[in-house]
Amino acid sequence: MITGGRKLEGTLAISGAKNAALPLIAATLLTGDTLELRNVPELADVVSMMRLVQRLGVASTYLPGEPGRVAFHCQELLSTTAPYDLVRKMRASVLVLGPLLARGGEAIVSMPGGCAIGTRPIDLHLSGMERLGAIIELSQGYVTARAPAGGLKGARIELTQPSVGATENLLMAAATAKGTTTIIGAAREPEIVDLALLLSSMGAAIEGAGTSTITIEGVAQLHGAVHSIMPDRIEAGTYVMAAGITGGRLHITGGDLGLLGGAREKLEEAGLQFTDTADGFAVSVASEGLRGTDVMTRPYPGFPTDLQAQFMALMCNAEGASMITETIFENRFMHVPELARMGAQITIHGGSALVRGQGARGTTLRGAPVMATDLRASVSLVLAALAAEGETEINRIYHLDRGYEHLEQKLQAVGACVERIP
Numbered sequence: 208m209i210t211g212g213r214k215l216e217g218t219l220a221i222s223g224a225k226n227a228a229l230p231l232i233a234a235t236l237l238t239g240d241t242l243e244l245r246n247v248p249e250l251a252d253v254v255s256m257m258r259l260v261q262r263l264g265v266a267s268t269y270l271p272g273e274p275g276r277v278a279f280h281c282q283e284l285l286s287t288t289a290p291y292d293l294v295r296k297m298r299a300s301v302l303v304l305g306p307l308l309a310r311g312g313e314a315i316v317s318m319p320g321g322c323a324i325g326t327r328p329i330d331l332h333l334s335g336m337e338r339l340g341a342i343i344e345l346s347q348g349y350v351t352a353r354a355p356a357g358g359l360k361g362a363r364i365e366l367t368q369p370s371v372g373a374t375e376n377l378l379m380a381a382a383t384a385k386g387t388t389t390i391i392g393a394a395r396e397p398e399i400v401d402l403a404l405l406l407s408s409m410g411a412a413i414e415g416a417g418t419s420t421i422t423i424e425g426v427a428q429l430h431g432a433v434h435s436i437m438p439d440r441i442e443a444g445t446y447v448m449a450a451g452i453t454g455g456r457l458h459i460t461g462g463d464l465g466l467l468g469g470a471r472e473k474l475e476e477a478g479l480q481f482t483d484t485a486d487g488f489a490v491s492v493a494s495e496g497l498r499g500t501d502v503m504t505r506p507y508p509g510f511p512t513d514l515q516a517q518f519m520a521l522m523c524n525a526e527g528a529s530m531i532t533e534t535i536f537e538n539r540f541m542h543v544p545e546l547a548r549m550g551a552q553i554t555i556h557g558g559s560a561l562v563r564g565q566g567a568r569g570t571t572l573r574g575a576p577v578m579a580t581d582l583r584a585s586v587s588l589v590l591a592a593l594a595a596e597g598e599t600e601i602n603r604i605y606h607l608d609r610g611y612e613h614l615e616q617k618l619q620a621v622g623a624c625v626e627r628i629p
């Protein structure tokens with residue numbers, strides 16, 4: 208339940224990144240030594256991933272001293288099967304495929320299926336594993352992948368799309384494959400770099416992470432390491448827009464402005480201004496106010512699809528029109544009808560949404576009961592509600608718990624009137 212109309216002011220700390228934590232937890236299957244991860248965020252998806260790797264043989268213990276410090280130990284694999292009941296909860300479960308194949312020679316993983324934002328096939332993960340020598344069979348909703356006698360072999364793999372998940376799965380599979388693997392057309396997201404950093408500190412030989420060509424020299428085995436998970440750039444971008452839509456000013460700590468990539472430029476074009484600080488950055492709205500700005504989602508360093516819904520909410524309060532084009536997922540406009548319930552004027556034209564911003568005349572967003580449909584759609588409703596006149600009741604907020612650590616506490620601390628109704 209959110210009562211809108213308050214400017215957000217104060218300091219807000221960014222948590223560890225969900226999209227880095229998930230592959231990093233999958234990577235704990237790769238070694239028999241202890242692996243310590245720090246800055247692990249408390250999120251529903253992290254719990255789901257920890258449950259899955261636990262089923263496969265990973266013991267995990269929260270360590271004292273600081274929150275989010277977890278020791279993982281996988282003495283031996285107890286199973287090579289990722290069952291439907293655990294995989295269906297979270298698509299990123301498919302990231303255990305590469306590690307299981309590398310360490311156990313076999314992976315039987317439930318097909319993750321589509322989700323609210325699109326069909327989300329895994330063909331690139333599978334064809335990449337085949338290039339490394341795996342034999343793949345699909346049967347009864349499961350992928351069975353078997354490494355050849357003698358293990359996976361390095362290969363040249365061309366990805367026809369820069370898939371984040373496929374790049375991560377292949378990095379983990381290739382780390383201990385025999386010989387050299389080259390991934391051409393790799394995804395360049397910062398979370399790929401974080402995974403490569405962890406694997407390198409475990410003994411892997413990886414070059415080019417963060418560029419579209421990654422080379423991996425297979426090593427015989429990986430060992431333990433200590434690694435701190437990178438800050439969540441999508442969470443940071445979301446709170447930047449919370450400051451923007453309420454006309455407030457936030458000091459974002461632990462978040463790195465550089466990680467926003469091309470999104471920073473678009474946010475500036477839309478009227479936000481940033482200043483670097485010793486431990487992060489500050490954001491506020493420039494004196495001219497928010498301006499309608501066109502955006503097209505692209506792989507990193509382009510504007511991230513995971514910030515598209517939030518940007519759309521922001522543009523509802525800008526002066527002038529914005530054309531927002533989604534190119535990564537085919538069905539990522541579920542927030543549009545819900546924002547419309549709050550008075551937003553948005554029309555969809557194929558993969559683009561035309562937002563008629565109302566900024567110059569003050570917000571026309573009004574509180575209403577709305578429904579969360581997926582993680583980022585949900586948070587776009589939170590942003591709209593923070594700026595709207597009156598009360599907004601957002602239902603099905605379990606989606607938010609997948610990716611926003613302590614959302615209501617963080618917002619309350621900077622002046623929002625938000626309450627979780629049990």
Ligand SMILES: CC(=O)N[C@H]1[C@@H](OP(=O)(O)OP(=O)(O)OC[C@H]2O[C@@H](n3ccc(=O)[nH]c3=O)[C@H](O)[C@@H]2O)O[C@H](CO)[C@@H](O)[C@@H]1O
Pocket residue numbers: 225226227229298299325326327328329330331332333368369370371372373394398512513535536
């Ligand atoms: C846990 C995690 O990190 N999730 C992120 C990851 O998802 P995820 O790794 O699933 O996204 P991908 O980069 O793989 O998907 C990008 C595009 O490639 C297509 N595709 C992907 C794989 C494949 O085998 N075949 C294929 O056609 C997808 O349908 C989509 O259209 O990157 C997305 C794109 O930045 C983000 O929105 C997600 O938040």
Ligand SMILES: C=C(OP(=O)(O)O)C(=O)O
Pocket residue numbers: 226298299322513582583610
């Ligand atoms: C789409 C997202 O996540 P996932 O890939 O885990 O579904 C997201 O974080 O916005």
